[in-house]
Amino acid sequence: MASGGIYENPVVKWIEYRLPIFSFVDHSLGSGYPTPKNLNYMWNFGSLAGIVLVIMIVTGIVLAMQYTAHVDYAFASVERIMRDVNYGWLIRYIHMNGASMFFIVVYIHMFRGLYYGSYKAPREILWIIGVLILLAMMATAFMGYVLPWGQMSFWGATVITNLFSAIPLVGDQLVTWLWGGFSVDNPTLNKFFALHYLMPFVIFGLVFVHIWALHRFGSNNPIGVDVKGPQDQIPFHPYYTVKDLFGLGVFLIFFMLFVFYAPNYLGHPDNYIEANPLVTPPHIVPEWYFLPFYAILRAFTDDFFVYQIISLGGWLMTAKLAGVLAMFASIILLMLLPWLDRSKVRSSKFRPVYKQFFWIFLADCVLLGYIGGKPAEGAYVLIGQLATTWYFLHLIVIIPLLGILERPRPVPESISAAVTKSAH
Amino acid sequence: MRNTVSSLVLLAAVALGGVVITGSDSHAAGPAIDIPDRQWSWEGPFGTFERPALRRGLQVYAEVCSACHSLELVAYRNLGSIGFSEAEIKTFAAQFEVTDGPDEEGDMYTRPARPSDHFASPFANDNAARAANAGALPPDLSLMTKARAGGADYLHALLTGYEEPPAGFDLLEGMSYNAYFPGHQIAMAAPIYEDGVEYADGTPATVEQIASDVTTFLAWAAEPELEERKRLGIKVIIFLIVFTGFAYALKRKIWSDVH
Numbered sequence: 001m002a003s004g005g006i007y008e009n010p011v012v013k014w015i016e017y018r019l020p021i022f023s024f025v026d027h028s029l030g031s032g033y034p035t036p037k038n039l040n041y042m043w044n045f046g047s048l049a050g051i052v053l054v055i056m057i058v059t060g061i062v063l064a065m066q067y068t069a070h071v072d073y074a075f076a077s078v079e080r081i082m083r084d085v086n087y088g089w090l091i092r093y094i095h096m097n098g099a100s101m102f103f104i105v106v107y108i109h110m111f112r113g114l115y116y117g118s119y120k121a122p123r124e125i126l127w128i129i130g131v132l133i134l135l136a137m138m139a140t141a142f143m144g145y146v147l148p149w150g151q152m153s154f155w156g157a158t159v160i161t162n163l164f165s166a167i168p169l170v171g172d173q174l175v176t177w178l179w180g181g182f183s184v185d186n187p188t189l190n191k192f193f194a195l196h197y198l199m200p201f202v203i204f205g206l207v208f209v210h211i212w213a214l215h216r217f218g219s220n221n222p223i224g225v226d227v228k229g230p231q232d233q234i235p236f237h238p239y240y241t242v243k244d245l246f247g248l249g250v251f252l253i254f255f256m257l258f259v260f261y262a263p264n265y266l267g268h269p270d271n272y273i274e275a276n277p278l279v280t281p282p283h284i285v286p287e288w289y290f291l292p293f294y295a296i297l298r299a300f301t302d303d304f305f306v307y308q309i310i311s312l313g314g315w316l317m318t319a320k321l322a323g324v325l326a327m328f329a330s331i332i333l334l335m336l337l338p339w340l341d342r343s344k345v346r347s348s349k350f351r352p353v354y355k356q357f358f359w360i361f362l363a364d365c366v367l368l369g370y371i372g373g374k375p376a377e378g379a380y381v382l383i384g385q386l387a388t389t390w391y392f393l394h395l396i397v398i399i400p401l402l403g404i405l406e407r408p409r410p411v412p413e414s415i416s417a418a419v420t421k422s423a424h
Numbered sequence: 425m426r427n428t429v430s431s432l433v434l435l436a437a438v439a440l441g442g443v444v445i446t447g448s449d450s451h452a453a454g455p456a457i458d459i460p461d462r463q464w465s466w467e468g469p470f471g472t473f474e475r476p477a478l479r480r481g482l483q484v485y486a487e488v489c490s491a492c493h494s495l496e497l498v499a500y501r502n503l504g505s506i507g508f509s510e511a512e513i514k515t516f517a518a519q520f521e522v523t524d525g526p527d528e529e530g531d532m533y534t535r536p537a538r539p540s541d542h543f544a545s546p547f548a549n550d551n552a553a554r555a556a557n558a559g560a561l562p563p564d565l566s567l568m569t570k571a572r573a574g575g576a577d578y579l580h581a582l583l584t585g586y587e588e589p590p591a592g593f594d595l596l597e598g599m600s601y602n603a604y605f606p607g608h609q610i611a612m613a614a615p616i617y618e619d620g621v622e623y624a625d626g627t628p629a630t631v632e633q634i635a636s637d638v639t640t641f642l643a644w645a646a647e648p649e650l651e652e653r654k655r656l657g658i659k660v661i662i663f664l665i666v667f668t669g670f671a672y673a674l675k676r677k678i679w680s681d682v683h
Contacts, residue, residue, distance in 0.1 A: 037682055079497050079566075082649065089649040090656070238678050246675045249668030256664060260657025261469060264570060272571035272646075273563075282606070 026237075028215065033236040036221035038415050042116075043219060043240075044247035045109040050207060051248060052102045057200050059095040060144075067147065069193035071186045074149035075274040093263040099141050100266045101255050103289035106134060114337075115358055117346030118220040124338040126213040131335045133206045138290070138331075140199040143192040145287055150271030155284045157184045157192070163297070166321040183277065223418050224346025225411060232415035283375055291372030292365050297327040298376050299388035306389055326388070333395050340395060342403030350409040354402050361394045457604055459574040459581050466643060469658060472651050473644050478506045480623055481641025484634055487621050489565060492557060492612075494545035497566035498645050501539040505648060513539045520544040558598050560611030569639070569646045576643045578604065583635040586614035 007013045007022060016022045026032040066085050068077035081088035110130065113119055119127035142160060146153045161178050165171040180187030218227065227233055234240075258265065266288060270281050286294050300307045300323030307322050308314065317325075333340075348355040364387050371384040412418035465474045482503070485495065500517035504510070517537040522544050525532035537544055547553035554561050569575045581604040589601035595609065602610045616634045623629055644650070 076497075083497065083502075089653065093653075234682055239682065242671065242675045242678050246668060246671040249664060249671045253661060253664045253668060256657070256660050260653055260660060263653075269571050269573050269575075272567040 028211070029241065030237045031235040033215070034218065034227075034230070034233040035236045035240055036219055036227055036232060036415055037234040037239075038221050038223065038232075038418070039219060039240070040222050041243075041247065042108070042112040042222075044244055044251075045105050045112065046214075047244045048105045048247060048251050049102065049109055052098060052105055053200065053203060053207065056095065056098050056102060057204070059091050059098065060197070060200065062091050063095055064197060067193075069147070069190050071149060071189055071275070074147060074189060078148045090259070093259045097255065097258045097263060097266060099144065100258075100287070100289065101251075102137065103141070105251070106137065107289075110134070110334075111362060113220075114361075115348050115355075116220055116222060117224050117341070117343075117348070119338050120341065120344075120346050121338065122217050123213070123220065126210060126216075127338060128335045129206055129210045129213060131331065133203055133210060135331060136199055136203045136206060140196060140203065141287065141289070143196040143199070145271075146189065146192045147196060148271060149189065149275045151273045151275055151279070151281050152268045152271040152284070154184060154275035154277065155281055156286055157188065159284055160286075161188075163320075163324045163327075166318060166324045168317075168321070220346060221415060222347060223349060223412055223415060225413075225415060225418070228414040228416070285373055288369070288373070291370075292368035293327050293330060293372070295368040295372035295384045296330050296388045296391065297323045298372070299323065299381075299385045300326055301381065301385075304385050306385070306392075326392075330391060333392075337395070337399070340399050342400060343406065343408065345408040345411060350411050351402070351406060352409060353406045354399075357394065357398055357402065361391075364390045364394070457606070459577050459604060462577050462580060464576055464640070464643070466640075466650055469654060471654060473506065473640060475507050476625060476627075477637050477640040478644055480625065480627060480633075480637040481639070481644075483624060484616075484621055484638040485565070485641055488615055488634075489638065490543075490546060492546055492553070492562040494547070494562075494564045495543040495566050495645060496545060496564050497542070498648075499540065499542045500537060502648060504539075506644060510539070517541060557611065562612070565642055565645065567646045569643045571646075576639050579642060580635050580639045582610075583616055583639070584631060 007016055012022055023032065063081065066077065066081045066088065068074055078092070081092050083089075085091075113127065113130070142156075146157045161175055161184065164178060165175045167174060176182060178188070178191075179185065180191055221227075268285065268287075285291070300319045302314065302319050304319070307319050311317050311319075311322055343351065343354070345351055348358055367387045368384070368391065371380055371387060374380040376384075464471070465477070466472060485493075500513050503513050503516065508516070517539050520537040520541075520543075521534045522537045522541050523532055524535050527533055547556065550561055569579055572578045574581070582602060585602045585604040587601055587603050589595045589608070593601065593608070595601055599609045599611060600613050601608055616631050616638075618631055619629045620631075620634060621629050627633060647653075
């Protein structure tokens with residue numbers, strides 16, 4: 001492909017010689033990108049996540065043109081978008097539900113990685129960048145939820161920013177700095193708006209690096225065996241472009257059903273009440289996609305046995321600090337997964353024991369989400385603490401042990417061998 | 425085949441997890457109060473607001489609710505989208521006084537409302553509203569059906585849920601007992617009673633009728649885009665289904681040579 005020689009169109013040829021962008025695109029998503037031929041539909045979610053990111057950026061920029069980041073006007077400006085701006089309701093509902101869709105797609109994408117061992121060598125950096133993208137998404141979504149300046153915006157922001165006060169010595173100053181004052185107020189809203197506008201571009205940059213790292217070794221695949229040669233591969237275009245197009249259609253139907261027929265189902269009614277610092281909602285809950293982490297945060301009470309152990313009987317840190325650290329650790333630990341998991345076999349298909357623990361782990365995450373949405377009282381506290389314990393036990397103890405103890409089933413020679421065998 | 429099956433199971437599990445998590449969102453503190461599920465004309469993919477109910481509901485709001493509750497996000501001109509003529513809107517708006525100004529002398533003045541004005545509020549500010557309501561603030565009604573768990577069902581239940589307090593219930597001075605209000609103590613006295621309004625269209629004004637009409641009106645006030653949204657939604661979904669069908673056919677064709 002030197003000097004753009006393969007292109008016939010003279011304009012394309014001229015550009016390609018000076019800026020090899022056509023071959024770049026071809027190698028990224030075109031016929032020049034060889035891909036394992038056995039990818040199943042779980043591999044659709046990466047491209048879907050990229051598309052949702054673009055949808056979020058485009059709708060977000062349009063919303064920002066009509067939004068006013070001021071405590072006195074923010075709520076009313078959002079309602080103006082809903083009522084007086086042409087198709088403002090559509091843009092806002094797409095953006096609002098798009099945030100949930102982004103998390104659904106990314107969570108499926110991540111669980112796919114866990115199930116098929118996509119994080120293992122040589123894709124460790126690819127996986128770590130993915131976790132960084134999740135962290136950036138969480139920060140972006142959290143700050144975006146504050147912007148409409150409803151009751152949940154305000155009180156969610158108050159609760160979450162207050163977490164940083166648990167940090168020893170500098171906690172209080174840190175929170176004052178985050179707020180830009182002595183409570184969540186106008187400077188906080190302005191700051192969050194500025195950062196909410198910035199972060200998606202940071203995510204975009206991370207996604208670029210994520211794809212860069214992906215292209216080094218290409219996609220993992222359902223049997224987790226490395227590509228052995230051209231017989232195992234098909235070009236990305238047209239095979240996966242058309243498969244992704246079909247997947248996009250299915251996804252958009254799901255997405256648009258929410259936008260048009262249940263636009264507020266995933267939200268909270270309290271956020272249609274304007275923020276009022278003098279009235280605390282009876283039950284402050286974050287958006288659904290934060291609930292598992294919220295459950296981990298709240299699991300750390302003074303009598304939680306895990307807290308008692310890690311704080312040496314309460315001596316080392318407060319339960320609040322332990323909860324904050326655990327919440328962040330629950331995500332940071334994922335970055336260490338390539339080293340926690342010693343098994344050389346990637347796919348769960350050949351790891352009968354890991355496979356069962358995978359499903360238990362998934363169920364545990366769902367359970368944590370359920371508990372996160374419940375008030376911290378009665379049996380919910382205990383269930384939340386047990387589910388939290390299991391979350392960490394799975395990552396820190398079970399995964400390393402399985403790498404040593406589990407006897408994997410025989411792995412096929414190659415993708416072609418596996419495919420021809422199962423096809424007959 | 426096994427690939428597809430296990431991937432579908434994974435997909436279903438994550439999706440189901442999301443639904444379970446969302447469904448677990450408990451919106452109110454204290455013991456959950458069961459709100460009766462009612463049928464509304466605007467529910468479902470083809471739902472629309474009944475125009476006569478909207479007109480009656482506006483009348484209820486204007487004659488009853490607006491004594492205490494504002495409707496700040498709705499403009500008189502918005503009534504055009506539910507079938508009011510320009511002349512009707514002008515006449516309706518002109519009944520209300522709004523503050524405007526400053527004039528050339530620098531003074532504020534009042535004038536009759538115009539279609540471009542938002543619904544006039546009963547009180548100048550929150551403090552005035554509290555002062556006139558024994559310390560309680562009557563909330564703005566513009567988003568009421570979106571801002572309460574249970575939505576229109578809750579609103580209707582609340583309006584018709586006034587009862588005698590059960591024996592032993594400690595009801596504070598000036599408060600009313602309501603079966604559906606969280607905590608059951610509500611500062612708003614029962615606002616609706618038989619023949620509380622005399623409907624312009626002659627519909628008998630039962631408590632049930634009034635509550636259902638004003639709920640319809642407030643549901644429209646909260647979601648004035650609802651009918652347009654649902655109409656557009658049908659087109660979008662049909663388009664996407666056709667698009668996805670073609671994409672699937674194309675996928676089948678292109679993949680037919682892969683083994």
